[in-house]
Amino acid sequence: MGEQRPRASGASSSTDSYSIPSGSPSPSPSPAPRHHVTLLEPSHQNKKKSKKVFRVFRSVFRSFPIITPAACKIPVLPGGSLPDPHRSGSSGSRVTGTLFGYRKGRVSLSIQESPRCLPSLVVELAMQTMVLQKELSGGMVRIALETEKRGDKEKTKIMDEPLWTMFCNGKKTGYGVKRDATEEDLNVMELLRPVSMGAGVLPGNSEVEGPDSEMAYMRAYFERVVGSKDSETFYMLSPEGNNGPELSIFFVRV
Numbered sequence: 001m002g003e004q005r006p007r008a009s010g011a012s013s014s015t016d017s018y019s020i021p022s023g024s025p026s027p028s029p030s031p032a033p034r035h036h037v038t039l040l041e042p043s044h045q046n047k048k049k050s051k052k053v054f055r056v057f058r059s060v061f062r063s064f065p066i067i068t069p070a071a072c073k074i075p076v077l078p079g080g081s082l083p084d085p086h087r088s089g090s091s092g093s094r095v096t097g098t099l100f101g102y103r104k105g106r107v108s109l110s111i112q113e114s115p116r117c118l119p120s121l122v123v124e125l126a127m128q129t130m131v132l133q134k135e136l137s138g139g140m141v142r143i144a145l146e147t148e149k150r151g152d153k154e155k156t157k158i159m160d161e162p163l164w165t166m167f168c169n170g171k172k173t174g175y176g177v178k179r180d181a182t183e184e185d186l187n188v189m190e191l192l193r194p195v196s197m198g199a200g201v202l203p204g205n206s207e208v209e210g211p212d213s214e215m216a217y218m219r220a221y222f223e224r225v226v227g228s229k230d231s232e233t234f235y236m237l238s239p240e241g242n243n244g245p246e247l248s249i250f251f252v253r254v
Contacts, residue, residue, distance in 0.1 A: 037186050039193065042113040042120045092225040096196070097234060097249075100188055100217040101129040102204065109249065110185065111222075111234070115193050119181045121159055126166040126174025129216055135168060136218075136245045143168050144250040145176045149230065158232055158251050188215065195219055197239070222249075230254075 096115050101107035107129045111121040123145070125132075135141050145164035164176040181189075191202060197220050204213035222234040230253035238244055 037118075037190050039118045039186065039189060040116055042117045092223045092235075094221050094237070095224050095234070096219065097222040097236065098189070098192065098217060098219045099132065100202075100215055102213050102215055103129050104213075105129060107132050108185070110181070110189060112189070115189075115196060115219075119185065119189060122179055122181050122185055123164075124177045124179055126176055127168060132168075133216070136247070138245070140246045141169060142248050142250070144252065146252050146254050149253045158230060158253055161251075161253075164251070188217065192217065192219060197221065220247075 096112040098110040098112070099107055100110070105128065107125050107127055109121075109123045109125060110119045112119050125143070132141075144167040146167070147158070147161045147164050160178075162178050164178075166173050166176040188202065199216075199218040201214045201216050204215060221237045223237055225233045225235065227233065232251045234249040236247040238246075
C-alpha cells in the first residue's frame, strides 16, 4: 500500500500526511492531456437511473449557495463508538476514496472498488476545496450527508439517492449532489490509477478554471460499513503510526 506517483507532469503524492496541500509548485504546470480511460467496471456495478434525472438535479442544485451554519445530529453508530482507523482488522469492506477539486471550486468525492476501477459513486460536495483543506488541518472531519425518509424511497438504495443535505463537523453547508462521472473525473481517476494512498496536486485542465489552476486531491482506503438500509459510513484508514487527520463520511436517511 505504499505511495506511487501518477505518470503525469506536475502530479505529486505523499503518504506523510493526508491533508490536501495548500502550497503551489513553481512554475505552474502545463495542462494535463486527456488520457485514454483504461479503468475497469466494478465487479458489482449497480444499475444506474436515468442520466437525465441526475443532470436535472445537478443543474438545479449546483447553483445553490453554501449556506450559513446550522446544527446537525451526527448519526448514532453501532456500539456507540468510532472504529480505530489504525486497526488492521475490518468489519466492513475496503474501498478507495478520493477527494478532489480545484482550490476555489467545490470538492468532489469518488468511491471506487479499487484504483483500477471506474467510480461506483461520485458526489459533488457542498464545500470548497480550500475550506476542506482548512477543516482537515484541524485533525478531525465528520461529513454527514442526510436525506429524508419517504414511503416512495423504500426500494431506493441509499447510495442511489440523487441529493443530500450536507453537514461538516455539525455545520450545515448546503447540498451534496450525486452525478455521473464526467470526462474530467475519469481523467483524474486515470492519472491517479497508480496511486493507492497519498495527497498532492494535478495540473489544471478545466475550461472554467483555466490551464494555470491546479486540482488538489487526497486518496486513501476507506472502510465501508453498512449500518442498515438507511445508513452507510466510510471511515478513512490511516497507515500504522500515521498521525494524519481522521475523516468519516456518513450517508443517512432521517
